[in-house]
Amino acid sequence: MLQKTTKVVVFVVLMLALSTQAFAQDEPTVLRFPITSDPASLEPGLVKELVSGQLALNLHAGLFTYDIDTNVVPYLVSDYTVSDDGLVYTFTLRDDALWHNGRPVVAEDFKLGWERYLDPSLGAQTAGEPWEVVVGGTELFAGEAEELTGVEVINDQTLQVTLTRPSLSFLQSLATPVTWVVPMESVVEGQPEWVDGPVGAGPFKFVEWTPNVSIVLEANPDFFLGAPEVDRIEFVVVPDTTTALAQYEAGELDIVAVPPAELERVSNDPVLGEEIQYFTRAQIQYAGMNQSMFEPFQDVRVRQAFNYAIDRETLISAVLNSAWTVATGLVPPNIPEYNPDLEGYAYDPAMAQQLLADAGYPGGEGFPTLELATLNSTNAEAIAAMLNANLGITVEIIQPERGDMIDGLWSHDRWQFFLFGWTADSPSASVWTYEMLVCGLDSNFSTYCNEDVDALVDSARTSTDFEEAKADWQAAEAIAMEDAAMIPLGYSRYIYLVDPSVTGFRANLFGPLGFETVVKS
């Protein structure tokens, strides 16, 4: 026992001496990119968080994808037509696309793949939603049919999809990785979970996954848009963002996201300051006022008072080092239905006090102590301090652990007042204006209800004309702002440091795109 320990110590000391020299670079270019956790799955249909989505964009390909401006563009499709009534889509597939196993991608792969996703026992994240508009989609998901009848394979290169009603969002859903498929021969029969050796049609091939450590991909020389420039990508699992930043500074990573607390130092640093890149993100950071949990929030004057009492400019510039931009509405910029004319709530303590007094709480007198639930106490403490200074009310901060927080948000019965972010999975106002506002939805964490908003949203969702729908969305959003349904704080951004040796790193509203355009010298 003792001898062994001695040996280990000697070995460690020896290796220590050697290892510092052992960082020789070889010819293949390797891009080292940090991810905060392992992906939950490497299958596109099971994507549920950012990391899985990121990997899907590199491993897989679908009929459509989003470009750098978050427009839907053809990907595996070379051409497509839509019938005049908007019901029949005919897709012509590229003839040069191969799966990583060497077999050509054919129309049937999509029919079989989608039918698999519509088996509820697979637990696909989409829960059948993108196919609700496809003929037979709802029936198949409910187990009442055997086949996705609305999807017809005309020949290897031609796929025809028939919808039950015209849909503005159908192509958008085809551009999201959750509708991208994998070849059936790579799927292990009877096993919904599928993580080892995934086969896709994307720019990179799977090499190796070491749980908790890294996932390695290599360039796919047969990628239909041409082989990527970098030979390998190593997605390194680094849960701590501060650590990732230090690793970047030491040259151990090529690209890194900047934590808000470090933004000031990084931007003032003469070297790092030059390497910062900002990208717009489709996420709103807001404070939710749960009306069913806290009675005073049912009074619109109280909600407006809260909106006027918070100094967003200062919060964002001083506390967050401008990691966000000030939110004037619910729908973030760069989303087609974004309304640049909304002004939002200005910082006006006098108005806030007046409104609170009108609501029956002059100077905050008689206002019950409020609990603010948050995952980030810095922002919460700043907001609590502002509300206390301007309205004279006491806000206590509660920091639940993440699982607890999310549970409580969905059940509506735990948090009176909370800070949270709501992020897009498609570039459409419905993400915010429908999901966060419509009466009775689980995702309406504030339990806000307004019939006018519901009617406008309903009309927008069923509309087939984009401009009409846009007008409805914007009208609904304006009512909700007037009603102070919540307290929009800021639109967050992606902030990355990119090593000078790396070019071609791109991101759109949903985050970094695939790395096929990245060059590392």
Added chain:
Amino acid sequence: MTDATSSRIKTLGSSRPSSPWLDALRRMGRNRTALVSAIFLFCLIIVAVFAEFTAPYDPTLADFAAIRQPPSLEHLLGTDEIGRDMLSRIIYGARISLFVGVFVQVVATSFGVLLGVVAGYYGGIFDTVIMRAVDIMYALPNFLFAVFMVSLLKPDIGSVLLTLSLSTWPFSARLMRGQVLATKNADYIIAAKALGMRDGRIIMLHVLPNAITPIIIQFTLGIATVIMAEAGLSFLGIGIRPPNPTWGAMINKGREFIRTSPHLAIYPSIILGLTMIALNFLGDGLRDALDPRMKEVG
């Protein structure tokens, strides 16, 4: 060996004419480090208790024009991430943190020592039951235990004290049991038994005093651990709620800013460190003073 044993029983039996307590106090006074430590702790407690008068600012008052400022004449220890005065927060934080630290350690150590003595001295079924409980508590990750407690308890100070005490006592219990095992077969204890001394008396007079040194060390050093653990609990939603300041929460928050504004973490750490050092020297002094054998050296 027999000589040594009998002389020992005599000393520990405190049968000397002069008061041993007075002696101890006198010895303590001669120990300069212990004295300085005592004065420091006394001042700290006074400053904390009268925080309303000693703190220069309201600890929750944010000044967004002065965020994360380094120390200045206006703010002696600088300001925090939303512009609150660090010194005032440390002073107010001392109240909660010292209270939680000392309270939990007193409860957990007393409980642990009691169970440890029973397990070690009586052995058998007592030992088995108590030590299995200790093992299970140890084998359960602290973090999981805390998450579990969150589900059972109301978020208030009582829950904090309970959770921390429950997760701390096994340490003292194991330590004490080990010490008891080491001393219980010593000749003087066997002798005392043979003389017909009752168990309680033997434990109080012979077993405890000889096992107390590691317990004192564990007690004082553990206070720092408890203060930091309290901050961990507020991440789970049952700790002391912000904006109320605690040392642990300040240090934890400072972590985010450790490279941008290191003073956020460093000043509360230094105060915590000084408090620990003072408590330890005081503990040392206490032990030396209570242990007559140290007389000639100290």
Added chain:
Amino acid sequence: MQRYLLQRIFFIVFSLFGATLLAFTASRLAPGDPLRLMAGEQNLPQEVLDEWRTRYGLDQPILVQYGYYVANALQGDLGKSYHYVGTDVTELLGPAIVVTLTWESVAIVFAIVVAVFLGVVSALAYNTWIDTSAMTVALLGISLPDFALATFMILLFALKLDWLPVAGYETPAHFVLPAITLATRPCALLSRLVRASMLEVLHQDYMTTARAKGLSSRTVIIRHGLRNALFPVLTVIGILIGRILSGSFIVETIFNIPGIGRLGVTAVLQRDYPVILGATLALAVAFLLSTFVIDLLYGVIDPRIRTTS
């Protein structure tokens, strides 16, 4: 002796049951629905959630679930992770345990060696400047938060001097900073204990006797002093090993080490029940075995103790 061993093994198994049952109950009673967390931010219909609940057996009573778990575990099957879809728990645990045992044994050895050295030296130099400064250093070590120490070392040794890597787990050079960080606190506690025990022992009558018999002072210190001072130290080492194993989350996170501490806490956050239990089981085994060894060592130092257990 044989009976004693059997008895201990029985108790170890008993404690394993106790710990896993507690962990099982704790993780299921804790707020936070694993299915909701699995769903991410998607608004899944109730039917899908119910379907998943049935598939993972979460609709059964806790004790029934535990029964299935134990039955499978006895066959070496710890189930599949909820979060890492389709991955066996054993596949996740195995490498993590190896990693943690490797780097932490370096830390533990380091802590013990340094602590014994510091403790003995300051006991021998009782109440001199050496003693006071050694103890002050030790106490500073215990009050400096892990992350602060870690950050300063990263800044100095990795970013400024470029001697060591920042984080990761590729070469033994990656062990150095985390091992020092982890060792500091236990080292401070241990060195104080060694000092105190040494002081106590040095003034025992038998030490005086030994010296009087003309034994060289080094022999006296090692053969009598250190040996007798070992008791509380041994106890504490046993406790610390358990604490180090389960409490290494922060260090493993800062230095990005794919060990069991990080895995376990991440699993709790994700309510990944099978991984939580697997990690608890692994830690419990490690802790119980180390306690067992320590108890055997008591007997080696003082043969009278064995007979009493």
